[in-house]
Amino acid sequence: MTAQWEKKEGNVGTLTVTVPSEKLDEALDQAFKKVVKQVEVPGFRKGKMPRKMFEQRFGVESLYQDALDIILPATYPQAIDEVGINPVAQPEVDIEQMEQGKDLIYVANVTVEPEVELGEYKGLTYEKKDDEVTDQEIQDAINAQLERKAELELKEDGAIEEGNVAVIDFDGYVDGEQFEGGQAEGYELEIGSGSFIPGFEEQLVGVKSGDEKDVVVTFPEEYHAENLAGKEATFKVKVHDIKEKNVPELTDELAKELNQDADSVQDYKEKLAEEMKTQKAEANEAQMKEELVVKATDNTEIDIPEAMVETELNRMLQEFEQRLAQQGMNLELYSQLSGQDTDQLKEQMKGDAKERVKTNLVLRAISDAENIEVTEEAMNEELTKMSEQFGISVEDIKSTLGDLSILENDLKVQKAIDVIVDNAKAE
Template sequence: EKRFGVEALYQDAVDIVLPDAYVKAVEDTGIEPIDQPSIDIEQIERGNTLIFTAEVTVKPEVKLGDYKGLEVEEQDSTVSDEDVEKELEQLRERHAELVVKEEGSVQEGDTVVMDFEGFLDGEAFDGGKGENHSLEIGSGQFIPGFEEQLVGKEAGVETEINVTFPEDYHAEELAGKEATFKVTIHEIKSKELPELDDEFAKDVDDEVETLDALKAKLREELETEKKQNAENAKREELINKVTENAEVEIPDVMVKTELDRMMREFEQRLQMQGMTLDLYYQFSGQDEDALKEQMREDAGKRVKTNLTLEAIIKAESLEVSDEDITAELENMATMYGTDAEQLTQMLGGNTDAIKEDLLFRKAIDYLVDNSKVVA
């Protein structure tokens, strides 16, 4: 006490005692805190009880509206002959060969190999030059008006193209500006689509021998996909309805937490595409605050949806068994090419997130089972 002072010793005592005392207070009151508490020490004296107050934001109560017997539209999941033919044409497009045109001009759907350089008021600008660049006409890869002006042009001839950069173009120094591009087309390539025959069928799918077999398989796959899409649409419609019917005041801290989660998810998606968040900001002309503001409405909807589903889980006493969790772990293990035991170890034995996900699914299943499908 003489060495460190009474205040330091009291602070150590608070650090040791307070966490357990706070947890017990939460358990005794039955509240559900959703952020860190603001602690105020009311009394700390030698020989006396430690008295403190903790102010914390708690999970809000949800007033459920109608969630049983809701009507949902029946979704058409039939597959037509035209659907199958469209899928076949897409397969042909994916297996098309690019053949160099020996004569003729650029047409829609052709691919050109070109050199280009862009100029503003006669001066070349950074990032506006490319050599031996391949561009499919009609793909929309270049700024509006560029690709259209290449139609009708021939290889080996330099041409000038005049365009205006969009007002919302990612490079601010170019946004809304008029530019001229000098373009030299080296090659024009057209798509050569394969014939629709048995050989084509075998080339695109090792499991079939004939074109008719390929069509039958495509129809079956499309039917499965359409049925799944119809089921997903029904579930989404029910979720939206019960959320709209519910009443709840959402604390700002919950929206902020969800925004942070959405930002992490967005950054992970960018990384999968080989892009960083900073690079996205550069291209989009946004910053973190602008992006979060753009996401804020969706974050609020997510929070309200989750709170509503939690209220339904509580109202209907929905539960997840150990067997449910084990079955889900086995499904996930199969998906990731491992076994359930290894997956459990990877999760550190913590299956709370899996349990929460299963509970939400059970709540949505409950909505579906208690809904009315109307034509």
């Protein structure tokens, strides 16, 4: 078998593959053995019809498609390895010559991974951020912890205030007509949470238990339900109860509950400060790496094939479905609630998908430029980490992954990021 590659404009080219006639004859033999089992001819048992009689009756051409189904999957991967290209989508195949006793010639129109001419990725600058934690940040974290421990108590007197939870019925109307999804009974709404349409919660401040109020709001222009976007709505609201949060005081006992290693309030604050400092340092480092990778990516111009973007979009959509499943939801239900179908969702993700493809291409190009290799020891270390993280054996992880080249590529990408970071300068 021989293969020739001719690059065309952009990331498309033609791969011409010549398969020796004896290989075609072998494939035709296999095709005949498969097809003849399905042919019933008077005078012959099923599958026993002679080859010559079959060809006289049906023609050898009737075997061509089955022969191609045997030849193409076997020869195409060999051909792309021979010419050294990396296709990113299924090829379009045209048969130039196919005749018994002659070489088979086919031409595959192939979209390949783009060539990457790297821009500047060393000597990039970043703003060094302080890892210190302020007293106010510590106090805010404590307040948030105490808020989560707060209990709701019925407010006997007074009106709704910021931070209260109002138990309400509401019924929404647009242009005097009820709209779907605009009704609820006994709904608990925390005032100031921002969970409702802008302006809704604020208009309930000052309303007392048992009162009714018409709340008039305007849906945002970018609201997910197109039939409501930008429209004015009136909600008829009845307040049943008002609850206020009873936030506990931080005592030594509660401090121990919040952190089992703490002996007192002071000890809890010190340990919390250390924990927050570590988290802040990790967050700053992650942000720094992200900013540097974005700079390196922005410094490189790449003509990205649409096929690569589409593949990444499908991967992102699959990841999104998995996250929905963890929340007990599926894509169909999400589409009903959000008003977005799959095509709209993919269109929304397209920019991020293109950026992810470009970033991966740049990091892989850096890995190649720096001759980065991943040792067997590094692979084993990563597999051991994954084993500890997921609580399954290394052998099970290997079995799940199947092709360890994916893991190897991920480690190369991480090393490429290290190259960018190690050669960057703090401002």
